[in-house]
Amino acid sequence: MITSRREALIGRVLLVVLMLVTVVPFVTLFVTALHPSGTYPSGLSWPDDPQWGNFVTAFTSARMGALLWSSTLIVLGVVPLALIFGTMAGFAFGQIRMKGGRVAFLLLVLGLTLPFEGIITPLYFQMRDFGLLNTRWAIILPLIGLFMPFSVLWMRAHFVSVPKDLSEAASIDGAGIWQLFWRVHAPLARPALSSLAILLFLWTWNQFLLAIVLVDQPDKRTMAGALGAFQGQWGTDIPLLCAGSLLIMTPTVIIFVIFQRQFVAALLQGSVKG
Amino acid sequence: MTSPIDPAPRSATAPAVAVGLAPAPKTDRPAVTPGRVGRGRRSGRGRGQLIGWLFAAPALLFYAVFVLRPLVLTVQYSFYDWNGIGAAKSVGFGNYVKVFTDPDLSQSILHAFVLIIFFSLIPVALGLLVAAAIRSVATSKLGAVARVVLFLPQVIPLVAAGIIWSWLLASDGLINQLLDLVGLGGVTRAWLGDFSTALPAVGIIGAWVLVGLCTLLLSAGMSKIDPSLYEAARMDGAGAIREFFTITVPGLRQEIGVCVTVTVIAALASFDIVYIATQGGPGNRTMVPGLQIFYLAFSEREIGLASALAVVLVLLVLLVVVPLQWFTREDGS
Numbered sequence: 001m002i003t004s005r006r007e008a009l010i011g012r013v014l015l016v017v018l019m020l021v022t023v024v025p026f027v028t029l030f031v032t033a034l035h036p037s038g039t040y041p042s043g044l045s046w047p048d049d050p051q052w053g054n055f056v057t058a059f060t061s062a063r064m065g066a067l068l069w070s071s072t073l074i075v076l077g078v079v080p081l082a083l084i085f086g087t088m089a090g091f092a093f094g095q096i097r098m099k100g101g102r103v104a105f106l107l108l109v110l111g112l113t114l115p116f117e118g119i120i121t122p123l124y125f126q127m128r129d130f131g132l133l134n135t136r137w138a139i140i141l142p143l144i145g146l147f148m149p150f151s152v153l154w155m156r157a158h159f160v161s162v163p164k165d166l167s168e169a170a171s172i173d174g175a176g177i178w179q180l181f182w183r184v185h186a187p188l189a190r191p192a193l194s195s196l197a198i199l200l201f202l203w204t205w206n207q208f209l210l211a212i213v214l215v216d217q218p219d220k221r222t223m224a225g226a227l228g229a230f231q232g233q234w235g236t237d238i239p240l241l242c243a244g245s246l247l248i249m250t251p252t253v254i255i256f257v258i259f260q261r262q263f264v265a266a267l268l269q270g271s272v273k274g
Numbered sequence: 275m276t277s278p279i280d281p282a283p284r285s286a287t288a289p290a291v292a293v294g295l296a297p298a299p300k301t302d303r304p305a306v307t308p309g310r311v312g313r314g315r316r317s318g319r320g321r322g323q324l325i326g327w328l329f330a331a332p333a334l335l336f337y338a339v340f341v342l343r344p345l346v347l348t349v350q351y352s353f354y355d356w357n358g359i360g361a362a363k364s365v366g367f368g369n370y371v372k373v374f375t376d377p378d379l380s381q382s383i384l385h386a387f388v389l390i391i392f393f394s395l396i397p398v399a400l401g402l403l404v405a406a407a408i409r410s411v412a413t414s415k416l417g418a419v420a421r422v423v424l425f426l427p428q429v430i431p432l433v434a435a436g437i438i439w440s441w442l443l444a445s446d447g448l449i450n451q452l453l454d455l456v457g458l459g460g461v462t463r464a465w466l467g468d469f470s471t472a473l474p475a476v477g478i479i480g481a482w483v484l485v486g487l488c489t490l491l492l493s494a495g496m497s498k499i500d501p502s503l504y505e506a507a508r509m510d511g512a513g514a515i516r517e518f519f520t521i522t523v524p525g526l527r528q529e530i531g532v533c534v535t536v537t538v539i540a541a542l543a544s545f546d547i548v549y550i551a552t553q554g555g556p557g558n559r560t561m562v563p564g565l566q567i568f569y570l571a572f573s574e575r576e577i578g579l580a581s582a583l584a585v586v587l588v589l590l591v592l593l594v595v596v597p598l599q600w601f602t603r604e605d606g607s
Contacts, residue, residue, distance in 0.1 A: 011408040089333035098326030115543030118588040122347035145340025206431035224431035
């Protein structure tokens, strides 16, 4: 028992240290953002005259409003469609289980670990041929495809665990398969769906490679993609760069803090399944 | 009737047996469903098949057009000498030979493996130690706060992590300030700009992003280990170290497998952090395959070479991940 108390103390100390290591970088960023624009502040030091205006400057000159809107549009293009298609396929592979479905499913699973760099070059030419380069569709459409392996796997895992007799009962009551899916199965899948929605939102919002390769204009990109251009613009003005970076990560952090329970659950499960 | 637990897929044409249905599982979703018994009560069996494929069609279509097709094209391009505009000239395996013989290209692959130490080995090892140490406080209030805080690096874009750390590791940054403070002023430098420290410095950024994730995953896994095992070990006089290696590590086999898989992929396919923090420099010291592909394809217009490197990268990931999956899933169920 004595050892266990000592261990608890060690555990607490370690946990606090790890949390500090995680948080201090954010604090530095914040403190640095308050220094006069154009200066080279040193590490962690509170400025004599905090320049809160830096955030406004960064917001307006980076056209944050447009960036936010663009990211939102991209998320709205990707997430609902990826959810619907992933759920439908998960339902097919997990409940209907058609002949040959396993082969198709394995083909999908194959894409689970695919690095995006592996297909980015042909994707560029494909988007050019479709005439979609420099439009948000160039990010939206491929992302739906790229998210399919994970989404289908995730939803299939849910549908596999739903007892078959539920479908039986509903079809005896005269429900068609479409009604069965929308009225019975989709509502039951809500917990799995909301976790998946959170993960897809996060991955879309933070997507960088597709954004910088397929779209030239920063304000048609995702938030993360815009950040790249942002750094090019202000790479030398450290306080403004810090202010801008903070602004750009704020939306996800706010949403994360509000829905932290669901986020943590989704992220934990998500990494297990991925 | 077959065993109620039957993971093998059965077609909808299997005999319809609707008796002896297993009870519906409770809220928790088990990995293997208990009741895969009554099936195929649908009238037209052929129609069920067709409907199944119709349901899967949109997902498969998007996957085929935006993933499989480009993947096949990458392989095709990898045999060309092509600048993306003019005519492509077939060069056989020439590009692959170049990937492994051109020092710049083979170096970038080597760098990716060095990054595995930082992105994977350190977070998993540290995560294991911390998870073991915080076992008693993981469920406390502090633990609940930690769950939120340690996930923060997962929530922000990797690009932002790159920017944050570029500043921390800069010559005026916090790291050097701290080193000065403890009397190590002699080793201060621009960590990301120094030939000898740039790659480890990039690695540190990845470690920062991934260590919290690993800790929480392993910690969640530990909460599922039967506490009586620990009690029994204590009774047998096992110390903390013995306990760690005989109970914790084996009990976390699956979670460790997940952590290693996720982090190794992050290392091999790293792009965002390197692009922002160093752009591959100084010299080529932090060049990684992901970034090299990007430069080759979109700045140097060497589509064939970029594609060959892309194929190699995909194969490397599979080469590392597939055995890992096999190893951890083996006795998983």
